[in-house]
Amino acid sequence: MANNGISTVRDPQLQEFMNSIGFDKRLLKYDIEGSKAHVMMLMGRNHITTKDGMDILNALNVVEEDANNGGLKLEQEFEDVHMNVEAALVAQVGEKGGMVHMARSRNDQVALDLRLYTTDEIANIIALIKDLQGILLDLAEANMGVVIPGYTHLQQAQPVLLSHYALAHFHQLQRDIQRFKQTLPRVRVNPLGSAALAGTGIDIDREQTTEILGLDSPSENSLDGVSDRDFALETLFNASVCMTHLSGLCEELILWSSQEFGLIRFGDGHVLGSSIMPQKHNPDIAELVRGKVGRVNGNLLALLTTLKGLPLAYNKDLQEDKEALFDSVDTLKGSLMALKTALETAEVVLDQEAVIEELENNFANATALADHITVEMGVPFRSAYKMTKDIIAECAGTNTTLNQFPLEEYQKFGDFTEDVYTALDIMKSMEKKGSYGGTTLPRVKEALTKARETLANENGC
Numbered sequence: 228m229a230n231n232g233i234s235t236v237r238d239p240q241l242q243e244f245m246n247s248i249g250f251d252k253r254l255l256k257y258d259i260e261g262s263k264a265h266v267m268m269l270m271g272r273n274h275i276t277t278k279d280g281m282d283i284l285n286a287l288n289v290v291e292e293d294a295n296n297g298g299l300k301l302e303q304e305f306e307d308v309h310m311n312v313e314a315a316l317v318a319q320v321g322e323k324g325g326m327v328h329m330a331r332s333r334n335d336q337v338a339l340d341l342r343l344y345t346t347d348e349i350a351n352i353i354a355l356i357k358d359l360q361g362i363l364l365d366l367a368e369a370n371m372g373v374v375i376p377g378y379t380h381l382q383q384a385q386p387v388l389l390s391h392y393a394l395a396h397f398h399q400l401q402r403d404i405q406r407f408k409q410t411l412p413r414v415r416v417n418p419l420g421s422a423a424l425a426g427t428g429i430d431i432d433r434e435q436t437t438e439i440l441g442l443d444s445p446s447e448n449s450l451d452g453v454s455d456r457d458f459a460l461e462t463l464f465n466a467s468v469c470m471t472h473l474s475g476l477c478e479e480l481i482l483w484s485s486q487e488f489g490l491i492r493f494g495d496g497h498v499l500g501s502s503i504m505p506q507k508h509n510p511d512i513a514e515l516v517r518g519k520v521g522r523v524n525g526n527l528l529a530l531l532t533t534l535k536g537l538p539l540a541y542n543k544d545l546q547e548d549k550e551a552l553f554d555s556v557d558t559l560k561g562s563l564m565a566l567k568t569a570l571e572t573a574e575v576v577l578d579q580e581a582v583i584e585e586l587e588n589n590f591a592n593a594t595a596l597a598d599h600i601t602v603e604m605g606v607p608f609r610s611a612y613k614m615t616k617d618i619i620a621e622c623a624g625t626n627t628t629l630n631q632f633p634l635e636e637y638q639k640f641g642d643f644t645e646d647v648y649t650a651l652d653i654m655k656s657m658e659k660k661g662s663y664g665g666t667t668l669p670r671v672k673e674a675l676t677k678a679r680e681t682l683a684n685e686n687g688c
């Protein structure tokens with residue numbers, strides 16, 4: 228392909244440093260989509276004849292096909308994807324291929340491409356989040372009634388249903404979907420027509436390209452149109468929040484699959500062994516996803532830092548937006564997919580009786596006792612709390628649990644009856660009605676039905 232005379236950097240090493248073709252080639256599909264819309268609009272305004280326009284559109288299709296079947300050679304000489312597409316177009320249809328750049332600059336072109344890419348990827352991310360949510364709900368349903376310790380400060384605090392736990396993660400992910408969706412109106416803006424920075428004197432129709440591209444509206448200000456990368460920042464932030472949620476879930480899965488917790492076991496195809504310790508069954512997927520939050524947070528900070536203090540309008544610094552965004556999108560999508568497959572094959576292996584015994588031994592029903600003293604015996608909560616603490620001290624001193632503490636002993640503290648043992652029974656306490664949003668069986672069943680509806684009604688973008 229002939230050099231178009233735009234790029235004057237000749238040193239190959241320097242070229243590679245300056246160029247973006249190494250990574251922006253993944254925008255090729257969007258670059259062609261944007262070019263087609265632009266050509267159609269130029270035809271509509273009679274800047275390009277129907278014949279030339281059709282030739283250019285056909286040639287753009289050929290370039291796209293070539294790219295899809297690996298037949299398009301992308302050259303460093305042409306700096307970026309935009310110049311490569313234009314060069315390939317000219318190679319197809321000759322000089323008239325150059326008409327495509329009338330009333331357009333790479334500055335509005337790259338902003339558009341990145342917005343089209345982000346729109347698509349947000350839809351892909353939402354679909355993957357929904358898949359993971361579906362697995363969490365299946366897990367909640369299959370294990371309805373299973374009780375595990377709930378923790379605060381990673382100390383056993385109160386019993387909770389495993390399904391309640393799974394639903395908590397469902398809700399985190401639901402907020403992630405909302406956040407991505409709420410970002411979309413600021414992504415789906417059409418900068419095309421901002422040209423280099425000042426708009427163009429050529430008669431163009433920005434509404435038409437907006438419509439052809441399926442975007443919401445043309446950008447309001449040409450300077451802002453070529454400079455605005457807020458949509459990329461927001462997407463990076465949303466990816467960071469979602470990865471943060473995944474990392475918390477992963478941390479729990481790692482702990483739960485340890486010998487000490489013994490709550491779950493990952494399927495054989497989803498763990499890696501150790502090269503020296505034959506017995507190892509390592510939760511590598513969960514660890515890797517937890518670790519990948521680092522790079523995703525790094526990408527957010529990198530772009531924030533690149534954008535800080537940038538004057539209007541286009542500056543070459545903006546070329547740095549792509550790798551950060553691509554990497555966070557890839558990492559998030561990969562993590563969602565991997566975690567879904569790991570959870571699909573994870574087995575809940577806990578011994579329910581042993582868990583209940585442990586909860587009793589660790590006085591995880593102490594709050595239930597304080598609530599009972601307050602509600603059934605009319606003692607103000609703070610005094611009930613103190614009474615419970617004294618009873619626990621007595622139990623600990625005699626090496627017993629609240630469930631085994633004799634009624635005569637309870638009666639030394641107040642007007643206790645046999646009812647106290649029902650309040651202390653961990654399984655029974657799970658069956659009581661409970662407060663809205665709480666962990667009891669009826670509430671969690673209700674919450675699961677509602678979550679299934681939310682998921683079914685979630686239409687992505």
Ligand code: ARG
Pocket residue numbers: 247251306307333334337541543545546547
């Ligand atoms: N490769 C450039 C980027 O990624 C495209 C825009 C170039 N514009 C320019 N005036 N040099 O940002």
